[in-house]
Amino acid sequence: MHVPDGFLDAPTSAATGAVAIVCVGTALVRARKELDDRTAPMAGLVAAFIFAVQMLNFPVASGTSGHLLGGALAAVLVGPWTGVLCTSVVFLVQCLLFADGGITALGTNIVLMGVTTVAVGWIVFRLLQVLLPKRLGVVPVAAGIGAFVSVPVAAALFVALYAVGGTADIALDHLATAMVGVHTLIGIGEGVITFLAVGAIIAVRPDLVYGARRVLARRELEIKPQVVA
Amino acid sequence: MRTRWVVLVGLGVAVLLAGVVSVFASSAPDGLTKVSQDHGFAHTEETRDSVVGGYGPVTGVVGVLVVLALAGGVTYVVRRRRSEPTE
Numbered sequence: 501m502h503v504p505d506g507f508l509d510a511p512t513s514a515a516t517g518a519v520a521i522v523c524v525g526t527a528l529v530r531a532r533k534e535l536d537d538r539t540a541p542m543a544g545l546v547a548a549f550i551f552a553v554q555m556l557n558f559p560v561a562s563g564t565s566g567h568l569l570g571g572a573l574a575a576v577l578v579g580p581w582t583g584v585l586c587t588s589v590v591f592l593v594q595c596l597l598f599a600d601g602g603i604t605a606l607g608t609n610i611v612l613m614g615v616t617t618v619a620v621g622w623i624v625f626r627l628l629q630v631l632l633p634k635r636l637g638v639v640p641v642a643a644g645i646g647a648f649v650s651v652p653v654a655a656a657l658f659v660a661l662y663a664v665g666g667t668a669d670i671a672l673d674h675l676a677t678a679m680v681g682v683h684t685l686i687g688i689g690e691g692v693i694t695f696l697a698v699g700a701i702i703a704v705r706p707d708l709v710y711g712a713r714r715v716l717a718r719r720e721l722e723i724k725p726q727v728v729a
Numbered sequence: 730m731r732t733r734w735v736v737l738v739g740l741g742v743a744v745l746l747a748g749v750v751s752v753f754a755s756s757a758p759d760g761l762t763k764v765s766q767d768h769g770f771a772h773t774e775e776t777r778d779s780v781v782g783g784y785g786p787v788t789g790v791v792g793v794l795v796v797l798a799l800a801g802g803v804t805y806v807v808r809r810r811r812s813e814p815t816e
Contacts, residue, residue: 501761506775528807535808539734544801545739551796552747555756555789564763565755582804589800593792599779658761668770675768682760704730 501569501683503609505602512665517607520588523615525585526689527718534710536580542708543578547586549697550574551593566686569613569654572621572647573694575621576639576711577582577701580622589615608661617650621694625647625711639712641700643696651687655679740797747789 509517535543550570557565570590574583591609596602601609624646632638659676698709706712730738758766765771781788 503761504774504776506773507770518805528803531807532809535804537808537811538732539811540737540804540808541801544797545736545743545790547800548793548797549739549743549746552743552789552793554750555747555751555754555784555792557757557759559755559757560760563757564760566760567754578804585803585807586800589796589803593796597780597792597795598788599777600784602775603777609734652758655760658804666770667773670768670770678768679760679763682764684761701735705732705735708732708735708806723794 501609501613501658502591502601503605503658505604506667508605508608508661509665509667510604512661513604513608516611516661517604520607520610520615523555523584524588525608527581527588530581531579531585534582535668539578539708539710543582543586546574546577546583547589550587551590551728553693554590554594560685560689561682564682565685566689568693569612569617571617571619572625572643572650572690573697575618575622576625576643576646576694576698577709579710580618582710583618583622584615587618590614606609612654612658612661614656620650620653621646629711629714631702633719634715636706636712636715637682639704639706639709640699640716641699643711644691647694651690652680652684655683661681694709740793743793747793748786751784751789775776788799 550568550573553568554570557567560566570585571583574586578586588610591601591606591614593605595603625642628642628645632642659672659679662675665674701709702712707716765774781791
Protein backbone atom coordinates (compact mmCIF):
# COMPACT_ATOMS: atom_id res chain seq x y z
CA MET A 501 0.00 0.00 0.00
CA HIS A 502 3.05 2.29 -0.38
CA VAL A 503 1.68 5.62 -1.61
CA PRO A 504 3.93 7.13 -4.30
CA ASP A 505 4.54 10.82 -4.96
CA GLY A 506 1.74 12.37 -7.01
CA PHE A 507 -1.33 10.53 -5.66
CA LEU A 508 -2.08 13.14 -3.00
CA ASP A 509 -1.71 16.91 -3.37
CA ALA A 510 0.88 18.99 -1.50
CA PRO A 511 -1.35 20.32 1.33
CA THR A 512 -2.62 16.83 2.18
CA SER A 513 0.92 15.41 2.10
CA ALA A 514 2.14 18.26 4.31
CA ALA A 515 -0.68 17.56 6.78
CA THR A 516 0.04 13.82 6.99
CA GLY A 517 3.75 14.70 7.28
CA ALA A 518 2.97 16.87 10.30
CA VAL A 519 0.82 14.13 11.85
CA ALA A 520 3.63 11.63 11.29
CA ILE A 521 6.18 13.93 12.97
CA VAL A 522 3.92 14.35 16.02
CA CYS A 523 3.28 10.58 16.22
CA VAL A 524 6.95 9.60 15.90
CA GLY A 525 7.96 12.35 18.35
CA THR A 526 5.42 11.13 20.89
CA ALA A 527 6.53 7.54 20.31
CA LEU A 528 10.16 8.48 21.02
CA VAL A 529 9.04 9.70 24.47
CA ARG A 530 6.45 7.02 25.26
CA ALA A 531 8.43 4.01 23.96
CA ARG A 532 10.77 4.46 26.91
CA LYS A 533 8.19 2.88 29.22
CA GLU A 534 7.92 -0.17 26.98
CA LEU A 535 11.63 -0.80 26.50
CA ASP A 536 14.17 -2.00 29.02
CA ASP A 537 17.53 -3.76 28.71
CA ARG A 538 15.78 -7.09 28.29
CA THR A 539 13.22 -6.15 25.62
CA ALA A 540 15.10 -3.45 23.66
CA PRO A 541 16.99 -5.98 21.45
CA MET A 542 13.60 -7.30 20.26
CA ALA A 543 12.72 -3.93 18.70
CA GLY A 544 15.56 -4.02 16.17
CA LEU A 545 14.66 -7.60 15.30
CA VAL A 546 10.97 -6.77 14.84
CA ALA A 547 11.76 -3.88 12.47
CA ALA A 548 14.21 -6.02 10.45
CA PHE A 549 11.69 -8.88 10.30
CA ILE A 550 8.89 -6.58 9.09
CA PHE A 551 11.18 -5.17 6.38
CA ALA A 552 12.04 -8.70 5.19
CA VAL A 553 8.44 -9.95 5.21
CA GLN A 554 7.24 -6.84 3.35
CA MET A 555 9.37 -8.08 0.42
CA LEU A 556 7.24 -11.23 0.26
CA ASN A 557 4.24 -10.23 -1.85
CA PHE A 558 1.60 -12.97 -1.84
CA PRO A 559 -1.10 -13.27 -4.53
CA VAL A 560 -4.59 -12.28 -3.37
CA ALA A 561 -6.80 -11.93 -6.45
CA SER A 562 -6.47 -11.90 -10.23
CA GLY A 563 -3.23 -10.05 -10.95
CA THR A 564 -3.05 -8.49 -7.51
CA SER A 565 -0.66 -9.10 -4.64
CA GLY A 566 -0.34 -7.92 -1.07
CA HIS A 567 2.25 -7.88 1.65
CA LEU A 568 2.45 -7.54 5.41
CA LEU A 569 2.11 -4.04 6.85
CA GLY A 570 3.22 -5.16 10.31
CA GLY A 571 1.80 -2.59 12.74
CA ALA A 572 -0.25 -5.07 14.76
CA LEU A 573 2.67 -7.52 14.84
CA ALA A 574 5.04 -4.83 16.13
CA ALA A 575 2.53 -3.52 18.69
CA VAL A 576 1.94 -6.95 20.23
CA LEU A 577 5.61 -7.98 20.22
CA VAL A 578 7.29 -4.77 21.45
CA GLY A 579 4.46 -2.41 22.45
CA PRO A 580 2.45 0.14 20.44
CA TRP A 581 4.79 3.15 20.82
CA THR A 582 7.87 1.09 20.03
CA GLY A 583 5.82 -0.39 17.16
CA VAL A 584 5.38 3.09 15.69
CA LEU A 585 9.17 3.59 15.83
CA CYS A 586 9.88 0.18 14.24
CA THR A 587 7.43 0.59 11.34
CA SER A 588 8.53 4.20 10.74
CA VAL A 589 12.15 3.07 10.36
CA VAL A 590 11.02 0.44 7.83
CA PHE A 591 9.14 3.01 5.71
CA LEU A 592 12.02 5.50 5.97
CA VAL A 593 14.56 2.96 4.66
CA GLN A 594 12.18 1.74 1.93
CA CYS A 595 11.59 5.33 0.84
CA LEU A 596 15.20 6.55 0.87
CA LEU A 597 17.07 3.43 -0.32
CA PHE A 598 14.49 1.60 -2.42
CA ALA A 599 12.31 4.44 -3.79
CA ASP A 600 9.39 2.41 -2.40
CA GLY A 601 6.83 5.02 -1.41
CA GLY A 602 7.13 8.69 -2.30
CA ILE A 603 9.36 11.21 -0.55
CA THR A 604 6.48 13.65 -0.08
CA ALA A 605 4.31 10.63 0.78
CA LEU A 606 6.60 9.39 3.58
CA GLY A 607 4.36 10.99 6.21
CA THR A 608 1.28 9.50 4.53
CA ASN A 609 2.86 6.04 4.51
CA ILE A 610 3.97 6.28 8.15
CA VAL A 611 0.47 7.38 9.17
CA LEU A 612 -1.41 4.81 7.03
CA MET A 613 0.74 1.70 7.23
CA GLY A 614 2.51 2.40 10.54
CA VAL A 615 0.48 4.45 13.01
CA THR A 616 -2.94 3.24 11.81
CA THR A 617 -2.12 -0.47 11.76
CA VAL A 618 -0.36 -0.17 15.12
CA ALA A 619 -3.32 1.66 16.69
CA VAL A 620 -6.09 -0.50 15.20
CA GLY A 621 -4.13 -3.71 15.74
CA TRP A 622 -3.37 -2.85 19.37
CA ILE A 623 -6.91 -1.66 20.23
CA VAL A 624 -8.54 -4.78 18.73
CA PHE A 625 -5.90 -6.96 20.42
CA ARG A 626 -6.52 -5.40 23.86
CA LEU A 627 -10.29 -5.60 23.42
CA LEU A 628 -10.08 -9.31 22.62
CA GLN A 629 -7.70 -9.84 25.54
CA VAL A 630 -10.31 -8.39 27.88
CA LEU A 631 -13.14 -10.45 26.37
CA LEU A 632 -11.39 -13.78 25.84
CA PRO A 633 -9.89 -16.17 28.43
CA LYS A 634 -6.66 -14.82 29.97
CA ARG A 635 -4.42 -17.52 28.54
CA LEU A 636 -1.11 -17.39 26.65
CA GLY A 637 -2.59 -19.33 23.75
CA VAL A 638 -5.07 -16.52 23.14
CA VAL A 639 -2.31 -13.92 22.53
CA PRO A 640 -1.37 -15.01 18.95
CA VAL A 641 -5.06 -15.40 18.02
CA ALA A 642 -5.96 -11.92 19.28
CA ALA A 643 -2.87 -10.50 17.53
CA GLY A 644 -3.87 -12.17 14.26
CA ILE A 645 -7.42 -10.81 14.40
CA GLY A 646 -6.13 -7.31 15.24
CA ALA A 647 -3.78 -7.54 12.26
CA PHE A 648 -6.60 -8.68 9.96
CA VAL A 649 -8.80 -5.72 10.92
CA SER A 650 -5.97 -3.17 10.68
CA VAL A 651 -5.40 -3.55 6.92
CA PRO A 652 -8.89 -2.64 5.54
CA VAL A 653 -9.02 0.23 8.07
CA ALA A 654 -5.73 1.59 6.69
CA ALA A 655 -7.16 1.20 3.16
CA ALA A 656 -10.31 3.10 4.17
CA LEU A 657 -8.15 5.88 5.61
CA PHE A 658 -6.31 6.13 2.28
CA VAL A 659 -9.68 6.63 0.56
CA ALA A 660 -10.52 9.36 3.09
CA LEU A 661 -7.20 11.09 2.34
CA TYR A 662 -7.87 10.71 -1.39
CA ALA A 663 -11.28 12.33 -0.92
CA VAL A 664 -9.53 15.32 0.66
CA GLY A 665 -6.46 15.63 -1.54
CA GLY A 666 -6.50 13.10 -4.39
CA THR A 667 -4.97 14.48 -7.61
CA ALA A 668 -7.31 12.68 -10.04
CA ASP A 669 -11.06 13.14 -10.34
CA ILE A 670 -12.36 9.61 -9.80
CA ALA A 671 -15.49 8.04 -8.32
CA LEU A 672 -14.77 7.79 -4.60
CA ASP A 673 -17.40 5.14 -3.90
CA HIS A 674 -15.79 2.84 -6.46
CA LEU A 675 -12.36 3.61 -5.02
CA ALA A 676 -13.61 2.77 -1.52
CA THR A 677 -15.17 -0.53 -2.59
CA ALA A 678 -12.05 -1.60 -4.47
CA MET A 679 -9.55 -0.50 -1.80
CA VAL A 680 -11.38 -1.98 1.19
CA GLY A 681 -12.29 -5.12 -0.78
CA VAL A 682 -8.79 -6.07 -1.91
CA HIS A 683 -7.25 -5.05 1.43
CA THR A 684 -9.68 -7.25 3.32
CA LEU A 685 -8.15 -10.15 1.37
CA ILE A 686 -4.63 -8.87 2.08
CA GLY A 687 -5.69 -8.59 5.73
CA ILE A 688 -6.17 -12.36 5.86
CA GLY A 689 -2.49 -12.79 4.96
CA GLU A 690 -1.58 -10.12 7.52
CA GLY A 691 -3.54 -12.01 10.18
CA VAL A 692 -1.97 -15.39 9.37
CA ILE A 693 1.61 -14.03 9.33
CA THR A 694 1.03 -12.14 12.60
CA PHE A 695 -0.51 -15.21 14.25
CA LEU A 696 2.46 -17.38 13.23
CA ALA A 697 5.17 -14.87 14.20
CA VAL A 698 3.65 -14.02 17.60
CA GLY A 699 2.93 -17.72 18.20
CA ALA A 700 6.58 -18.61 17.52
CA ILE A 701 7.92 -16.15 20.11
CA ILE A 702 5.18 -17.12 22.61
CA ALA A 703 6.28 -20.75 22.24
CA VAL A 704 9.93 -20.09 23.14
CA ARG A 705 9.98 -16.93 25.27
CA PRO A 706 6.53 -15.56 26.18
CA ASP A 707 8.17 -13.06 28.54
CA LEU A 708 9.65 -11.26 25.50
CA VAL A 709 6.17 -10.56 24.08
CA TYR A 710 4.89 -7.17 25.25
CA GLY A 711 1.25 -8.15 24.70
CA ALA A 712 1.66 -11.23 26.93
CA ARG A 713 2.88 -9.30 29.98
CA ARG A 714 -0.56 -8.98 31.60
CA VAL A 715 -1.27 -12.69 31.13
CA LEU A 716 2.11 -13.64 32.62
CA ALA A 717 1.71 -11.21 35.54
CA ARG A 718 -1.71 -12.70 36.27
CA ARG A 719 -0.25 -16.20 36.18
CA GLU A 720 2.41 -15.21 38.74
CA LEU A 721 -0.30 -13.82 40.99
CA GLU A 722 -2.12 -17.13 40.83
CA ILE A 723 0.98 -19.19 41.56
CA LYS A 724 2.50 -17.16 44.40
CA PRO A 725 -0.14 -17.80 47.13
CA GLN A 726 0.30 -21.53 46.62
CA VAL A 727 4.05 -21.19 47.11
CA VAL A 728 3.47 -19.33 50.38
CA ALA A 729 0.94 -21.91 51.55
CA MET B 730 16.23 -19.95 25.00
CA ARG B 731 18.35 -16.92 25.88
CA THR B 732 17.26 -13.54 24.53
CA ARG B 733 20.44 -13.32 22.46
CA TRP B 734 19.56 -16.58 20.70
CA VAL B 735 15.95 -15.58 20.09
CA VAL B 736 17.19 -12.37 18.41
CA LEU B 737 19.89 -14.18 16.40
CA VAL B 738 17.53 -16.91 15.17
CA GLY B 739 14.93 -14.26 14.31
CA LEU B 740 17.53 -12.31 12.35
CA GLY B 741 18.60 -15.46 10.54
CA VAL B 742 14.98 -16.00 9.49
CA ALA B 743 14.69 -12.36 8.33
CA VAL B 744 17.89 -12.63 6.26
CA LEU B 745 16.68 -15.91 4.75
CA LEU B 746 13.30 -14.40 3.86
CA ALA B 747 14.84 -11.28 2.29
CA GLY B 748 17.75 -13.05 0.60
CA VAL B 749 16.20 -16.32 -0.60
CA VAL B 750 12.43 -16.62 -0.16
CA SER B 751 11.84 -13.17 -1.71
CA VAL B 752 12.78 -14.66 -5.11
CA PHE B 753 9.45 -16.53 -5.00
CA ALA B 754 7.37 -13.47 -4.08
CA SER B 755 4.52 -12.45 -6.38
CA SER B 756 5.50 -9.79 -8.89
CA ALA B 757 1.88 -8.78 -9.48
CA PRO B 758 1.06 -5.16 -8.55
CA ASP B 759 0.04 -4.72 -4.90
CA GLY B 760 -3.44 -3.71 -3.77
CA LEU B 761 -3.07 0.06 -4.13
CA THR B 762 -1.11 -0.12 -7.40
CA LYS B 763 -3.72 -2.42 -8.95
CA VAL B 764 -6.59 -0.20 -7.79
CA SER B 765 -4.81 2.87 -9.23
CA GLN B 766 -4.52 1.07 -12.59
CA ASP B 767 -8.14 -0.11 -12.58
CA HIS B 768 -9.57 3.25 -11.49
CA GLY B 769 -7.54 5.50 -13.72
CA PHE B 770 -5.15 7.32 -11.45
CA ALA B 771 -1.97 5.26 -11.93
CA HIS B 772 -0.69 7.95 -14.35
CA THR B 773 -0.49 10.47 -11.49
CA GLU B 774 2.35 8.47 -9.89
CA GLU B 775 5.72 10.24 -10.00
CA THR B 776 8.44 7.57 -10.06
CA ARG B 777 12.11 7.95 -9.22
CA ASP B 778 15.17 5.69 -9.27
CA SER B 779 16.14 3.56 -6.27
CA VAL B 780 19.55 4.34 -4.74
CA VAL B 781 20.37 0.62 -4.50
CA GLY B 782 18.62 -0.47 -7.71
CA GLY B 783 15.43 -1.85 -6.24
CA TYR B 784 14.65 -5.04 -4.29
CA GLY B 785 16.77 -8.12 -4.90
CA PRO B 786 18.31 -10.85 -2.73
CA VAL B 787 21.47 -8.83 -2.01
CA THR B 788 19.85 -5.41 -1.59
CA GLY B 789 17.12 -7.08 0.48
CA VAL B 790 19.67 -8.38 2.99
CA VAL B 791 21.37 -4.96 3.00
CA GLY B 792 17.96 -3.42 3.73
CA VAL B 793 17.37 -5.84 6.63
CA LEU B 794 20.72 -4.88 8.15
CA VAL B 795 20.18 -1.13 7.68
CA VAL B 796 16.72 -1.36 9.29
CA LEU B 797 18.17 -3.46 12.14
CA ALA B 798 20.92 -0.92 12.79
CA LEU B 799 18.58 2.08 12.66
CA ALA B 800 15.70 0.62 14.68
CA GLY B 801 18.09 -1.13 17.08
CA GLY B 802 20.04 2.09 17.55
CA VAL B 803 16.98 4.26 18.18
CA THR B 804 15.42 1.84 20.68
CA TYR B 805 18.80 1.28 22.40
CA VAL B 806 19.06 5.02 23.06
CA VAL B 807 15.38 5.36 24.07
CA ARG B 808 15.27 2.34 26.44
CA ARG B 809 15.14 2.44 30.26
CA ARG B 810 18.44 1.64 31.88
CA ARG B 811 18.53 -1.22 34.39
CA SER B 812 19.16 1.09 37.36
CA GLU B 813 16.00 3.13 36.72
CA PRO B 814 12.60 2.41 38.29
CA THR B 815 10.16 0.33 36.28
CA GLU B 816 7.35 2.88 36.00
